[in-house]
Amino acid sequence: MRTVGLIVEYNPLHNGHYYHYQQSKKVTGADSAICIMSGHFLQRGEPAVVNKWARAEMALRMGADLVLELPVAFSAQPAEWFAYGAVSALDATGIVDSLCFGCESGSIDWLKAAADKLHQEPEELARLLQLELKKGMPYPAAYSKAVSHLLPGAKEEELAKPNNTLGLHYVIALRRLQSRIEPFAITRTKAEFNQANITDNRIASATAIRRILMTDRSLTGIRPFVPAATLEIMTREWKAGRGPVDWERFAKPLLLQLMHHSPEQLTSFHEVTEGLEHRIRKALADLRPDTDGDAAQALVETLIDKLKTKRYTRTKLQRTLLRIxxxxxxxxxxPETLRQGVPYLRVLGFSPKGQELLKRMKKTAKVPIVTKVTTAASPLLELDIRATSVYALGYASPTPDDWFRDYYEAPIRIRSNCLA
Incomplete structure (x- = not known):
């Protein structure tokens, strides 16, 4: 049985994701698919619009056979560590033959060629990167420019595209792990990454879909762009008061953390670098509530706007605030912890075929397979458990069952894969 690995967020799962799933199995000749899916908090430092169990169910109903959680230690990281964590999870299964991802170029050859030169972290790249960072450029742009200088055949504008960047780091991670997994790329179509406007009657980016959800707080507007199963699951979550979740739901606990720590104490948090702690304290002092009474709906957005600079992008700031x-x-x-890759494989759900994959993984997996959660399993798993408790604060009326759901929620089992 050939198995393709997909690295996903499904925030939420839409028709474009279904197209990618179908094409991935086609181009790789795979019989089954394993998803490495981010949990409650995502790569751009945002909370998922619905929880990880709902999104895992979407993936299974779409056709995926096994959904494994990417730990929060990796899921809300810049491209390099996000990719490394996800690829290490696929590699750790011992049964994945291929990795298929979407990117703007759709070509794998130049990504492989670049990865061959970059996976050993050449000193010249570090030097060029520091030169660009000193000019005040954000890290992604500085990295793209440094790589384009180091590799004359690599075009800076192509490297700077988000999914090309991720794709490059996926292939670099495969090289660093000396993995036997073969990478494949599929061209994104009809909707660019982070494209807010809708230009097709069936395909829209997850960004555009979330904008509809947050603007009118209903599911009617997204119906043409998502599978029926996605709509069904989200309707259930909405009725239960578990969505839609966004950053503003966490304004008060975030402010409590920010107020509770001195600037010096803030420097102990991951992602707080280069004097950002002082900028945060100044922004808090300048924060003014909305006089129309909508302050709770705008506090995080206002804070990010006050913190943004050319160097501190929105994504960087969201990741920083999330870690706090x-x-x-x-x-x-x-870095020493992250370089070890994922220390466990947390199972969120599986199909009958996925159950067969799990049986094979018991013999091939390089790390423990977790179906029942205990904090003793790993310090990083404890971070996932705490992330669930915090995420539940974004619900309309959270209960202790929501806060500690990781302890009692068994992996989702479906009898058959069906989008209807």
Whole structure:
């Protein structure tokens, strides 16, 4: 049985994701698919619009056979560590033959060629990167420019595109892990990453879909762009008061964390760098509530606007604030810890075919397979458990069952994969 690995967020799962799933199985000749899916908090430092169990069910109903959680230690990281964590999870299964991702170029050859030169972290790249960072450029742009200088054949404008960047880091991670997994790329169509406007009657980006959800707070507007199963699951979550979740739901606990720590103490948190702690304190002093009474709906957005600079992008700031909200220290997420890759494979759900994959993984997996959660399993798993408790604060009326759901929620089992 050939198995393709997909690295996903499904925030939420839409028709474009279904197209990617179908094409991935087609181009790789895979019989089954394993998803490595971010949990409650995502790569751009945002909370998922619905929880990880709902999104895992979407993936299974779409056709995925096994959904494994990417730990929060990796899921809300810049491209390099996000990719490394996800690829290490696929590699750790011992049964994945291929990795298929979407990117703007759709070509794998230049990504492989670049990864061959970059996976050993050449000193010249570090030097060029520091030169660009000193000019005040944000890290992603500085990295793209440094790579384009180091590799004359690499076009800076192509490297700077978000999914090309992720794709490059996926292939670099495969090289660093000396993985046997073969990478494949599929061209994104009809909706660019982070494209807010809708230009097709069936395909829209997750960004555009979330904008509809947050603007009118109903599911009617997204109906043409998502599978029926996605709509059904989201309707259930909405009725239960578990969505839609966005950053503003965490304004008060975030402010509590920010107010409780001195600037010096803030420096202990992961992602707080280069004097950002002082900028945060100044922004808090300048924060003014909305006189129309909508302050709770705009506090995080206003804070980010006050913190933004050319160097501190929105994504960087969201990741920083998230690490402070979740109480993640630099020690928790040290490079030495992250380089070890995922220390466990947390199962969120599976199909009958996925159950067969799990049986095979018991013999091939390089790390423990977790179906029942205990804090003793790993310090990083404890971070996931705490992330669930914090995420539940974004619900309309959270209960202890929501806060500690990780302890009692068994993996989702479906009898058959069906989008209807």
């Amino acid at each position: 909200l979740l109480n993640h220290s630099k020690q928790d997420l040290s």
